[in-house]
Amino acid sequence: MRHPQGSTTPDEPLVVRLRELRERTGxxxxxxxxxxxxxxxxxxxYLTGTQRPPRPAVVALTRLAGxxxxxxxxxxxAAGDPPAPAPPEQRGRPRSRWLPLSALALLGTAAAVAAAVTVAARPGTPVPAVQTLLxxxxxxxxxxxxxxxxASVCARDAQTKSTVTDSGYDVRLRYSPACGTAWSEVRVRSPRAREVSxxxxxxxxxxxxxxxxxTGYSSPMLAVRSPRGVEACAEVGGxxxxxxxxVEEVDEG
Incomplete structure (x- = not known):
């Protein structure tokens, strides 16, 4: 379920910073x-402060600005989402003791980790089960x-689906089945400025x-159902x- 995004005010530090970054990009x-x-x-x-931007939009603008x-x-x-006022018919009523779904999810994860620790403590039980959860x-x-x-750990199960080799660098299309994302990755053979998309x-x-x-060598990730139809590019030294x-190509690599 999507939560409503709160509005911001134009003089908030976040909005001011986003405007500065946009100006830097030109x-x-x-x-x-x-x-x-x-x-x-x-x-x-986002830039006028009438709607709170999603986190990926903030990251994307920041990276475009270098x-x-x-x-x-x-x-x-720090800006957070402002609390939504309760409907008139609910005002004055005692608060429910139901936990939000996010809290229940955290409790469930904690319980699963605790159970895994208990199992791993038994003789002959491997520990990696706990590491997988964490x-x-x-x-x-x-x-x-x-x-x-x-940063998102999606690179852990990444697969190289397509590669092109240049004299000074390699470009790879990478895909994570666990995350359902694809991205471009470049490996340069000498220090040069680069844009990865x-x-x-x-x-x-x-x-x-x-x-x-x-350290920087990958584009941000795109959410995709399949790596088919995805194009990975890199511009290095012009x-x-x-x-x-x-789309019709099948790759099992």
Whole structure:
């Protein structure tokens, strides 16, 4: 179930920071819509403070501006969602003791971990059962959209579905069955600035990395049902290379 997104005020630190990042990119609202999964009208609402942006949108804009997402995500988390007022017929009534679904999910996870620890403590029982519970993917499908594969643990079961090799770098289309996501990955053979992008239909996400960035090599993730029809690209030193699977192409690798 989707929760209503609260509105923000134009002078909030998050909105001010998002406007600064948009100015740094030099992109119009239409250009932002073309390079992210969010529409022109959605970006207008996010940047005017009339609607709270989703976390992946904040991360996508930050990366387009070549900035560190962590401080901006911290602003996003600090802004939070304002509490929704109770309907008139419920005001004054005692609060229910039912726990929200998120709390129940956490309790269920904690119980499962506790059970796994108990089982693992028995003689002859392997410990990796506990590690699997603790290190599984942190998102799935559209909750992963705009996230990076390593941070979300989606890279753990990633499969290379298609590859193109250039004299200075390799580009790979990567797919995570557990997360239901695909992304582009580039491996450069010498320090050079690079832009890595992934596209599926009208959805396109990209990330830019400076030459001295030795860790950034992947695009944000796109939520997809299959790696077929997804195109992975990288531009390095003014040269563009793309790879992908045609819709009718089957790859078991």
């Amino acid at each position: 992109l119009s609202l239409a250009a932002l819509a073309a390079r992210t999964p969010y529409s022109k009208s959605a970006w207008h609402r 900035a560190d997402p962590a401080p901006v995500v911290a602003l996003w988390e 290190t599984g993917p942190r998102c799935h499908a559209y909750s992963c959209q705009g996230e990076l594969p390593v 992934v596209r599926a239909g009208q959805d396109r996400l990209s990330a830019s990395y400076a030459a001295d960035d030795s 040269q563009l290379a793309c790879t992908g699977l045609d």
